[in-house]
Amino acid sequence: MPGPTPLFYTFHFYLFGLIAVASALVFVTRKSPVAAAMWLVVTMFSLAALYVMLDAQFIGAIQVLVYAGAIMVVFLFVIMLLNLGEPSQIADARGLGWKLAAGAVGLGLLAEIFALVRGTVAQPFSLPEGYAAQQVAAQGAISPIAGPLFHQYLLAFEITSMVLLTAIVGAVVLGKRRTDAR
Amino acid sequence: MPPFDLSIPAQLTAALGPDLLLMGGASLLLLWAAWREPSQAHQRAVGYASMALTIVVGAYAIWSLYQLRSATGGPIAVDNFRWMADAVILLGTLFTIALSIDDNERENIPVAESHVLVLFASSGMMLLAAAQDLMIVFLGIELMSLSVYSQAGINRRSARGAEGALKYFLLGAFATAFLLYGMALVYGATGTTNLADISSRVTRLGLAHSPLLVIGIGLLLIGFGFKVAAAPFHMWAPDVYDGSPSPITAYMAATVKAAAFAALLRVWMEAFPAAFAAWQPAVAGLAVATMIVGNAIGLAQRNIKRMLAYSSIAHAGFLLVALAAGSTQSGSAMLFYLLAYTLATFGAFAVIIVMARGNDRPVMIDDFAGLWSVRPWLALGMGIMMLSLLGFPVFGGAGFFAKWYVLQAALQSPTPQTTLAVILVLTTVVSAGYYLYVVMVMFMKPRPEGSIAPGATPALTRAVVVFSVIAILLLGIVPDRFVRLARAGIMHAVPTADAAPAATASTAGTATP
Numbered sequence: 001m002p003g004p005t006p007l008f009y010t011f012h013f014y015l016f017g018l019i020a021v022a023s024a025l026v027f028v029t030r031k032s033p034v035a036a037a038m039w040l041v042v043t044m045f046s047l048a049a050l051y052v053m054l055d056a057q058f059i060g061a062i063q064v065l066v067y068a069g070a071i072m073v074v075f076l077f078v079i080m081l082l083n084l085g086e087p088s089q090i091a092d093a094r095g096l097g098w099k100l101a102a103g104a105v106g107l108g109l110l111a112e113i114f115a116l117v118r119g120t121v122a123q124p125f126s127l128p129e130g131y132a133a134q135q136v137a138a139q140g141a142i143s144p145i146a147g148p149l150f151h152q153y154l155l156a157f158e159i160t161s162m163v164l165l166t167a168i169v170g171a172v173v174l175g176k177r178r179t180d181a182r
Numbered sequence: 183m184p185p186f187d188l189s190i191p192a193q194l195t196a197a198l199g200p201d202l203l204l205m206g207g208a209s210l211l212l213l214w215a216a217w218r219e220p221s222q223a224h225q226r227a228v229g230y231a232s233m234a235l236t237i238v239v240g241a242y243a244i245w246s247l248y249q250l251r252s253a254t255g256g257p258i259a260v261d262n263f264r265w266m267a268d269a270v271i272l273l274g275t276l277f278t279i280a281l282s283i284d285d286n287e288r289e290n291i292p293v294a295e296s297h298v299l300v301l302f303a304s305s306g307m308m309l310l311a312a313a314q315d316l317m318i319v320f321l322g323i324e325l326m327s328l329s330v331y332s333q334a335g336i337n338r339r340s341a342r343g344a345e346g347a348l349k350y351f352l353l354g355a356f357a358t359a360f361l362l363y364g365m366a367l368v369y370g371a372t373g374t375t376n377l378a379d380i381s382s383r384v385t386r387l388g389l390a391h392s393p394l395l396v397i398g399i400g401l402l403l404i405g406f407g408f409k410v411a412a413a414p415f416h417m418w419a420p421d422v423y424d425g426s427p428s429p430i431t432a433y434m435a436a437t438v439k440a441a442a443f444a445a446l447l448r449v450w451m452e453a454f455p456a457a458f459a460a461w462q463p464a465v466a467g468l469a470v471a472t473m474i475v476g477n478a479i480g481l482a483q484r485n486i487k488r489m490l491a492y493s494s495i496a497h498a499g500f501l502l503v504a505l506a507a508g509s510t511q512s513g514s515a516m517l518f519y520l521l522a523y524t525l526a527t528f529g530a531f532a533v534i535i536v537m538a539r540g541n542d543r544p545v546m547i548d549d550f551a552g553l554w555s556v557r558p559w560l561a562l563g564m565g566i567m568m569l570s571l572l573g574f575p576v577f578g579g580a581g582f583f584a585k586w587y588v589l590q591a592a593l594q595s596p597t598p599q600t601t602l603a604v605i606l607v608l609t610t611v612v613s614a615g616y617y618l619y620v621v622m623v624m625f626m627k628p629r630p631e632g633s634i635a636p637g638a639t640p641a642l643t644r645a646v647v648v649f650s651v652i653a654i655l656l657l658g659i660v661p662d663r664f665v666r667l668a669r670a671g672i673m674h675a676v677p678t679a680d681a682a683p684a685a686t687a688s689t690a691g692t693a694t695p
Contacts, residue, residue: 155188155198155257159309159321162205166302166325169212170332173295174347 013053020046033079037072044068055132058141185256196251197258200243200268201308207235208301215294222287228294229283232301233276240272243308247667255378257315259448262667263513267311267444270521274437275304277528277646281429284640285535289337289427296336300433303329307441314452316365316375319445323361323409326441327354330434334426342544346425353408353418361405367398368453377453390457399454399461403468406449409442410498411491412468413475423491424544431487432531435494440520443501447516450505458508466506466602472499473609481615485544486534489616490527493571496613497523503602504588509595514665515587521664522580522657526570529650532643533564537636547620552629557636561624563647570654572617573610579658585610587665
């Protein structure tokens with residue numbers, strides 16, 4: 001976005017960022033798996049809003065459709081199929097030492113993010129100012145993704161569908177309750 | 183020769199015909215397998231159809247070999263190496279399905295989908311043999327691994343099977359992470375996933391010693407080392423091989439290894455020839471560790487499937503010697519070795535299937551005591567397999583020439599690997615300790631009192647044993663025909679050892695202006 005960022009934009013960007021972080025925190029602290037999954041949906045929606053504000057409207061829409069929609073439904077299915085039992089029965093497997101170590105790693109990663117934000121990105125990895133918005137205005141948000149996906153990487157795309165099919169068949173074969181041969 | 187344009191149907195079938203036929207046929211068979219209630223008759227019918235499909239695809243691949251088409255660049259390689267690797271893979275697939283049909287019936291696993299999963303795994307392996315792009319390598323490995331993970335646990339009544347399958351899945355996923363991270367770093371260093379482009383950029387930009395690329399190659403080597411069960415990444419193999427159904431164990435030991443080695447050789451020869459100096463010591467070290475660990479621990483095994491697991495680790499070490507040599511003969515030596523190893527492994531596992539007593543009880547080497555007196559032909563067949571795995575001249579047939587060609591590749595490479603060759607010969611002598619022990623037990627020990635003779639050999643299992651014995655002995659008499667074919671159209675890779683000095687010269691040239 002060329003020029004100074006309008007206050008309206010900045011306000012909403014940080015608003016959605018805060019919602020995403022807060023709901024992610026609530027998501028990992030819930031004991032009930034269904035409630036946790038619902039909070040994850042909120043995180044996904046806030047992320048989608050952030051994508052839209054970053055001129056990636058297509059990824060924003062896909063985020064809602066695929067993550068908040070399809071994948072969360074599968075999560076809920078798995079949670080209900082597995083029937084984990086009462087939340088109180090699910091004991092925390094790790095002791096205090098593990099929690100402290102995990103917290104330290106998390107703080108380290110957070111510090112890394114702040115360090116990266118303050119530093120400058122090397123030239124080959126950064127786009128010129130306003131480049132994404134120009135591209136979206138010139139050829140829309142979908143065709144820069146669709147072009148490579150269905151031309152250059154079509155073979156890889158099709159093989160991926162075979163990989164997913166195999167994973168599903170394998171899971172069903174292993175998971176099916178078996179009656180012995182007659 | 184430009185790469186094939188996959189959007190033109192004629193060029194698509196020329197480049198990917200057998201692969202597409204196998205994937206399409208397997209998908210149709212999947213529908214048929216799921217159509218009926220599970221039963222032994224249905225399992226058998228789907229198995230026969232899968233075998234027929236495998237034979238047709240194999241014939242198609244061999245026909246493609248004689249078309250002598252070739253193309254460079256692009257994501258898919260079209261060359262003799264690929265078609266011959268496909269033939270070895272499909273031979274293993276055929277054996278696996280044949281043994282599975284009988285084994286499923288005996289172990290009462292009426293799952294028709296198990297054969298289709300083998301076909302899916304094989305289509306992933308064929309992609310691995312053809313992949314000229316790291317993306318396709320990754321997808322091929324995943325397609326192969328996902329179906330083999332579920333195959334490992336197909337016998338749900340076996341506690342050891344469940345344990346093995348879970349271990350295989352978790353450690354395999356862990357190894358995949360290494361592989362993917364390595365690919366990401368190689369991409370970060372070179373900006374491309376295409377093998378030929380990686381090679382040319384490494385040479386042009388002088389990246390051979392860039393830390394990003396070297397760490398990427400190292401992580402790739404760890405990932406591949408896991409898939410081929412090279413020491414010290416072999417820990418999963420004995421438990422998984424022991425717990426899985428025997429046909430699947432043979433498939434994992436021989437065919438998965440063949441596909442992983444085909445991809446490993448192609449990636450190393452086509453993408454990283456300029457970084458030869460950086461990776462050669464690592465591959466040589468891996469080969470030495472694998473040969474010593476596999477053969478030394480193999481001596482201590484009493485369970486025959488665990489013994490063959492360590493033997494399989496040792497063979498991965500021998501194959502790594504061919505890779506470490508980095509010579510023009512490495513590819514053909516590796517292909518011949520994989521063919522001989524596939525035949526001997528499936529033959530040996532077919533005999534183990536006959537010896538198995540069910541009830542999830544492992545087959546011990548001592549169960550073979552005095553087999554000569556009750557089932558002489560079976561004992562003779564097993565003896566040939568053991569001698570072939572050992573690499574014994576004449577009676578070991580193809581196994582002897584397999585080791586011979588690997589030694590030749592190591593010694594005639596531009597940078598002769600004398601140390602590796604010496605260790606190969608010495609560890610082979612050590613391996614005689616466990617291969618000949620099986621032969622000794624079968625022919626010289628008396629049959630224990632009151633032990634029941636193994637049941638009748640089912641027809642398909644017997645066919646696998648007979649075919650393996652004949653093929654091993656024939657290849658032991660006339661090995662050169664196969665090798666000449668493999669050598670004629672070896673992949674377009676520049677032999678690594680020759681390329682290393684040339685690469686440094688050309689980078690020096692680009693640096694001066």
